[in-house]
Amino acid sequence: MKIRKLIVFCAAVLAGPTSLAGQETPSVTSDLEASCRKDPRPEIRAYCKDLAALQAAVNQDKSIDADKAQVLLDKLDFADVNATVNFITATAPSLAVRNALSKIAQSNAASSNALQTAGQSRPDQQLGTNGSGSGTTTLVSKAGSAELLSLALDTGVLVRSVNGTTATLSTNADQVFRLISGSDPDCTVTCNDLGWFENKMLNPTNVSATLDLAQQGSKTTATSGQASGTTPTQVNTAAIPTGAGKLSGITVRYQLLNRFDPRSPAFRRSWAQAVAGSALKSTSEGIGDATDDVADILATSATSLKRDEILDVARNDSTGRKLIDYFEKYFSDASQKPLQDPKIVTDISQVMQERALYRQAWLDALHQAAGNLFTLEYDYTRPSNQPLTHDFRLIYAYDSQTMGMLTFNGSVSLYDSIPPAAKYGRLHYGQVSTEYDRTITGKDKSFQTQLSLAGYWQYQPHPSILNIPAGTVVPGTTIPLPNGTQEFVGAAGSLWVTQAKLTIKGSGGINIPIGVSWSNKTDLLQGSKVGAQVGISYNFSSLAGLFTGSSGQ
Amino acid sequence: MPKNTANITGTTGAKFTITISSGTILAAFLEVPKQPKVSLTFSGNEVTIPSLPVGDSRVRLDLAWAPADPDGTISLGTVITGTVTERNKQIVRAGQTPGYEKLFGE
Numbered sequence: 102m103k104i105r106k107l108i109v110f111c112a113a114v115l116a117g118p119t120s121l122a123g124q125e126t127p128s129v130t131s132d133l134e135a136s137c138r139k140d141p142r143p144e145i146r147a148y149c150k151d152l153a154a155l156q157a158a159v160n161q162d163k164s165i166d167a168d169k170a171q172v173l174l175d176k177l178d179f180a181d182v183n184a185t186v187n188f189i190t191a192t193a194p195s196l197a198v199r200n201a202l203s204k205i206a207q208s209n210a211a212s213s214n215a216l217q218t219a220g221q222s223r224p225d226q227q228l229g230t231n232g233s234g235s236g237t238t239t240l241v242s243k244a245g246s247a248e249l250l251s252l253a254l255d256t257g258v259l260v261r262s263v264n265g266t267t268a269t270l271s272t273n274a275d276q277v278f279r280l281i282s283g284s285d286p287d288c289t290v291t292c293n294d295l296g297w298f299e300n301k302m303l304n305p306t307n308v309s310a311t312l313d314l315a316q317q318g319s320k321t322t323a324t325s326g327q328a329s330g331t332t333p334t335q336v337n338t339a340a341i342p343t344g345a346g347k348l349s350g351i352t353v354r355y356q357l358l359n360r361f362d363p364r365s366p367a368f369r370r371s372w373a374q375a376v377a378g379s380a381l382k383s384t385s386e387g388i389g390d391a392t393d394d395v396a397d398i399l400a401t402s403a404t405s406l407k408r409d410e411i412l413d414v415a416r417n418d419s420t421g422r423k424l425i426d427y428f429e430k431y432f433s434d435a436s437q438k439p440l441q442d443p444k445i446v447t448d449i450s451q452v453m454q455e456r457a458l459y460r461q462a463w464l465d466a467l468h469q470a471a472g473n474l475f476t477l478e479y480d481y482t483r484p485s486n487q488p489l490t491h492d493f494r495l496i497y498a499y500d501s502q503t504m505g506m507l508t509f510n511g512s513v514s515l516y517d518s519i520p521p522a523a524k525y526g527r528l529h530y531g532q533v534s535t536e537y538d539r540t541i542t543g544k545d546k547s548f549q550t551q552l553s554l555a556g557y558w559q560y561q562p563h564p565s566i567l568n569i570p571a572g573t574v575v576p577g578t579t580i581p582l583p584n585g586t587q588e589f590v591g592a593a594g595s596l597w598v599t600q601a602k603l604t605i606k607g608s609g610g611i612n613i614p615i616g617v618s619w620s621n622k623t624d625l626l627q628g629s630k631v632g633a634q635v636g637i638s639y640n641f642s643s644l645a646g647l648f649t650g651s652s653g654q
Numbered sequence: 655m656p657k658n659t660a661n662i663t664g665t666t667g668a669k670f671t672i673t674i675s676s677g678t679i680l681a682a683f684l685e686v687p688k689q690p691k692v693s694l695t696f697s698g699n700e701v702t703i704p705s706l707p708v709g710d711s712r713v714r715l716d717l718a719w720a721p722a723d724p725d726g727t728i729s730l731g732t733v734i735t736g737t738v739t740e741r742n743k744q745i746v747r748a749g750q751t752p753g754y755e756k757l758f759g760e
Contacts, residue, residue: 150747171659172742181659182712182754183744372720373678382680385716389752393685393714396754459751463718470720 133421144432145425147191151176156421163416167408178406179435185396193453196446224506224538224551225498228638229253229269230311233482236265238614238634240555240600241510241536244476244498246307246354250641257634259598259618262625263485271309278303305356313349316485336581350482357475375469380462387455394448404435486568489517490529505539530561549606557598564589565624590625597621610640660758661744668706668736672755674699676726681716700731706759717751728755
């Protein structure tokens, strides 16, 4: 919201007194804009700024004619190429865009892949589960996240004793919101609705869920009597399997951008570099080509705006309400014929798909220019036969661009609850870790390899806690242990882990991490351990594309 | 698109530049009806039109916008050969791509 206001202010100041934009009276422009931006009619929202600019120009100079107001009128006249961008924005929601999207999936593959490949060069993305999981390839959490949607399968273990295989699905909160609400899918720097909420809350937030595929879900149930045997055994409850695969963790990450002044020379230089290395060029060309096609159809089939008439309407009502109503009727009448052309539906769908890709490329460029200073991460972890924990992690990344990237983690893990008479406190452990990542081959190619070296230190004040499952008997006896029994296992003190990892990054968003690790102990067992980790992840190009067949696969 | 709605008019074959006051140019194309688009060279915010086509044509600017970029105004830059006149300055709203400048050569 602040950025939008700044843009309006800067436009008014920089356009100067001689241009038509400079004739906009700020109060009229902002009043009319404020109301038409919330208008339920998509065509009024799309052309809001241009309608407000025309009304302001007329209010300032009642005698203004169509020639002097040409630039402003061009933007409202569907037969003029300068009205096309907003025409697409206005009509897209009402068209059967989703049906048409499947027809253009093939043509989108190239641009989707371009976006994925651009994302592949980033060493800072966390796609799989973090180091505290029982099936993981990641010792140190990265600062970045999948911008859209990623799926990772990881097997191996680093900190824990129990090896496992996990599936992690990650997505951006804003993507989910847009998919569900269909809200303003192409906005970049001029987002209208929910600006603050979207920019400050949804966009920087990523959510992931991890399923431990090796664990069975289980449920404790009462038994109804001994079924066999001659010696009576008192077993009141038993754990029964309820399904393969268990939700082992949920992670919420919030990325804090480095503080920057968008108008500072330093940011402008960073922005120029980020734009040059981004997928913006290919995606903007896709938008341009499809917009050209729409413009050509409109030029031949849309009714031209009656320029003198709309100026008269604006003169007769300085509030702009009549102008808005007039424009709504013009939109309704003039768009009928072109919208009957089946090609325009496909072209508009194409533009909207390209705009979604452009938006992601724009956000990537912005992150690249501003840099990730910190990422806050919260993990809700449900390890097998161990107490639930809440982990809070602070992640800092420094990307030197040429010399590789350093990532630092610091975290504390707290037990979810403490049973009565517990001999341990709320603190599970504290840890610090660091990782160095560097692309070693194929920087300019679609197939890259990345080397990662990581070190991890964890200190826990008490040994690990093991929950004794219901129905467990005392070894060598038939005496059942009471439900809720916990035992200390392993040792308190320091846990050291080192890892070397090679990640093969293929074109189209596929990553294959292969790692080896050494640790002086694990959470439940004493003695050093050498382990191996392997995984595969897929970084999808567009969440919406999944549902339209255009994910670029 | 008649002459009186073009942003820039000039003699056919004229060489000149146009500039945009805001945004970052990613690509620029000269588009003539029923002909393939032609990629134009640009440096910073200035695009060179090597030869103004006869009749209607347009320049398409594919743009990226940084946060806090204001709306962009397209203006006539340097006239290198021929006679070129700017009738008005086209405005491109911040965040929008592409932007168009309408030309007419006679």
